[in-house]
Amino acid sequence: MRRTFQAVLLILAGAGVLRVSLFGDIALRYVKQGLQPYLVASGIALCALGAIGARRDGLPFPARRQEGGAEDREAAPVHGHDHTRGPRAAWLLLPPALLLLLNAPPALGSYTAARDSPQLVVEYESFAPLPASGPVPLSLTEFIARVQQEERQSLQGRTVVLQGFVTPGEDGTWRLARLLISCCAADAQSLAVTVHGVTAPPADTWVTVTGTWHPDGALGTTSAALALDAAAVDRIPEPPLPYVDRPPAAG
Amino acid sequence: MQDVRDTSPQSEKQSEKQPGTGPGTRPDARPGTPSGARRRVRAGSRAGSRSGEGADFRGPATAPVLAAGAASVLAVAGLAWAAGAAQWLTHPGFRAWQTICVAITLQALPFLVLGTMVSGAVNAFVPERVFSRVLPRRPALAVPVASVAGVVLPGCECASVPVAGSLVRRGVTPAAAFAFLLSAPAVNPVVLASTAVAFPGSPEMVAARLVASLAVSAAMGWLWLRFGRAEWLRMPSRHTGHRHGHRRWEEFRLGFQHDFLHAGGFLVLGAMAAATFNVAVPGSVLDAFSGSPWLSVLFLAGLAIVLAVCSEADAFVAASLTGFSPTARLAFMVVGPMVDVKLVALQAGTFGRAFALRFSAATAVVAVAASSLAGWWLL
Numbered sequence: 001m002r003r004t005f006q007a008v009l010l011i012l013a014g015a016g017v018l019r020v021s022l023f024g025d026i027a028l029r030y031v032k033q034g035l036q037p038y039l040v041a042s043g044i045a046l047c048a049l050g051a052i053g054a055r056r057d058g059l060p061f062p063a064r065r066q067e068g069g070a071e072d073r074e075a076a077p078v079h080g081h082d083h084t085r086g087p088r089a090a091w092l093l094l095p096p097a098l099l100l101l102l103n104a105p106p107a108l109g110s111y112t113a114a115r116d117s118p119q120l121v122v123e124y125e126s127f128a129p130l131p132a133s134g135p136v137p138l139s140l141t142e143f144i145a146r147v148q149q150e151e152r153q154s155l156q157g158r159t160v161v162l163q164g165f166v167t168p169g170e171d172g173t174w175r176l177a178r179l180l181i182s183c184c185a186a187d188a189q190s191l192a193v194t195v196h197g198v199t200a201p202p203a204d205t206w207v208t209v210t211g212t213w214h215p216d217g218a219l220g221t222t223s224a225a226l227a228l229d230a231a232a233v234d235r236i237p238e239p240p241l242p243y244v245d246r247p248p249a250a251g
Numbered sequence: 252m253q254d255v256r257d258t259s260p261q262s263e264k265q266s267e268k269q270p271g272t273g274p275g276t277r278p279d280a281r282p283g284t285p286s287g288a289r290r291r292v293r294a295g296s297r298a299g300s301r302s303g304e305g306a307d308f309r310g311p312a313t314a315p316v317l318a319a320g321a322a323s324v325l326a327v328a329g330l331a332w333a334a335g336a337a338q339w340l341t342h343p344g345f346r347a348w349q350t351i352c353v354a355i356t357l358q359a360l361p362f363l364v365l366g367t368m369v370s371g372a373v374n375a376f377v378p379e380r381v382f383s384r385v386l387p388r389r390p391a392l393a394v395p396v397a398s399v400a401g402v403v404l405p406g407c408e409c410a411s412v413p414v415a416g417s418l419v420r421r422g423v424t425p426a427a428a429f430a431f432l433l434s435a436p437a438v439n440p441v442v443l444a445s446t447a448v449a450f451p452g453s454p455e456m457v458a459a460r461l462v463a464s465l466a467v468s469a470a471m472g473w474l475w476l477r478f479g480r481a482e483w484l485r486m487p488s489r490h491t492g493h494r495h496g497h498r499r500w501e502e503f504r505l506g507f508q509h510d511f512l513h514a515g516g517f518l519v520l521g522a523m524a525a526a527t528f529n530v531a532v533p534g535s536v537l538d539a540f541s542g543s544p545w546l547s548v549l550f551l552a553g554l555a556i557v558l559a560v561c562s563e564a565d566a567f568v569a570a571s572l573t574g575f576s577p578t579a580r581l582a583f584m585v586v587g588p589m590v591d592v593k594l595v596a597l598q599a600g601t602f603g604r605a606f607a608l609r610f611s612a613a614t615a616v617v618a619v620a621a622s623s624l625a626g627w628w629l630l
Contacts, residue, residue, distance in 0.1 A: 029354075030357050049508060089513055089516030092515075092517075093516055106346060109347075186568070186571035187567075
């Protein structure tokens with residue numbers, strides 16, 4: 001790779017990173033929120049070094065005219081070996097950079113959630129009492145924990161509101177699912193609750209589901225079914241933090 | 252600095268290599284057709300040592316053609332992605348592959364930028380005699396000191412190979428240089444910090460990685476003292492670090508640019524392999540390996556060698572391999588920075604193939620043993 005291409009590649013990579021981190025929240029489809037400032041800093045550093053490189057070495061396209069200037073500078077190899085030719089592996093940086101700039105891939109969804117993966121829910125020490133009346137907004141994590149862990153069975157007879165995306169199952173069944181990440185999208189773990197009583201919306205649609213626990217097994221033990229008898233399903237826009245499991249906004 | 256380029260007059264390799272005929276036989280060699288003008292000028296400035304190579308030639312222009320071809324293929328692919336032209340391009344599995352690929356790359360990128368910046372700065376601003384001065388004279392003592400010295404020098408494995416080469420050339424005992432070569436990419440602060448980030452809430456993973464990597468590097472240094480033979484080594488003959496009369500900031504910039512692009516390319520390659528693995532391989536195959544403790548350690552050690560993920564990013568890949576035991580993931584992180592396909596190629600170019608194959612094979616065995624022990628002890 002010519003050194004002039006190297007500068008262009010640095011700028012493209014930096015611009016791609018800045019586009020998803022500084023000019024929007026697209027980066028949250030891929031990584032945790034805490035990484036965003038570091039991504040911005042990296043993008044700025046790459047753009048700056050690429051710009052300096054382009055200024056020093058020229059750009060590839062008018063390269064013919066600038067070659068005279070480049071010769072003097074490159075007359076003495078910097079480390080005794082040659083840095084004027086970069087590594088060919090660097091071309092591999094181009095597709096992800098263009099992808100981020102032009103057509104950033106979506107957050108992981110039903111395709112990933114439909115694949116087998118264990119449903120990991122932390123052991124709750126204790127459960128806060130539910131509000132006295134009305135439907136209860138719960139995160140998927142808390143709903144699953146209450147169904148399978150809570151000995152007081154406070155979900156018995158209560159209406160809950162959950163949100164997630166639609167993951168089609170076999171034979172027309174579907175599940176309300178969420179993906180949780182601990183670091184980046186590569187380590188996504190899925191949570192899912194089977195929904196009864198309403199036909200499946202299209203895959204990957206984000207919805208809130210209002211309903212009651214589907215009585216199957218003993219509530220408060222691991223035999224309890226992770227399922228809901230739905231009374232209503234409402235479409236919602238995709239949340240900005242797709243991997244953060246929150247209860248739906250009340251009302 | 253991975254451009255493997257042996258310019259010493261006594262090297263028979265150089266005479267075999269036809270300049271200007273595209274990629275050479277050596278791994279990672281660059282296509283030998285830079286512009287004739289540039290070469291001519293450089294040869295003039297160092298006429299004595301490279302008269303054979305300095306002839307003005309304009310061989311078949313394979314490199315520009317290849318570069319243009321690669322660029323156009325990638326541009327077309329990028330446009331196809333943008334337009335969503337073909338059905339398979341929008342297949343959810345392929346989109347998930349892209350997402351995971353981008354996610355691993357983005358997650359590792361800040362660490363890669365930081366690591367290559369610091370290693371570029373060390374390369375340009377820290378004199379090498381500092382390294383050789385702090386080492387004890389007795390080789391057997393110099394080995395563990397060099398292992399520990401790797402802790403303070405951030406850089407990924409691609410950076411440590413040429414540094415170790417220059418240490419050997421400056422008269423540091425090879426055993427100590429190899430201990431440094433193995434430990435520096437595995438246990439430096441950037442790598443340990445990224446390990447801590449990738450495994451939140453399990454500091455014992457960081458400790459186990461540190462202990463196992465130091466043990467492997469020291470063991471390999473001592474093994475070299477006992478069994479190593481000088482004739483396996485083709486002594487490196489290049490400079491690294493600051494050279495008199497060159498602007499340090501420019502050296503820093505070029506070093507960073509080169510190291511970042513090189514390591515970034517391999518990072519994307521590793522992310523692609525890991526994403527393929529993540530999306531395409533059914534869970535049952537992983538279960539077959541992850542079920543057995545011994546098989547899973549060997550399997551992930553082999554995966555580390557094949558995936559060749561940069562040491563600053565490999566903790567995130569290891570963290571994503573959720574089906575495996577902590578010991579197996581530790582083996583992935585201990586073996587990865589020390590032995591992988593890309594490193595064997597780099598070492599073969601710097602120290603010679605006879606060395607690289609023997610050294611990497613021995614290192615892989617020692618690293619698997621050490622990570623099993625450390626995993627049994629700490630995890």
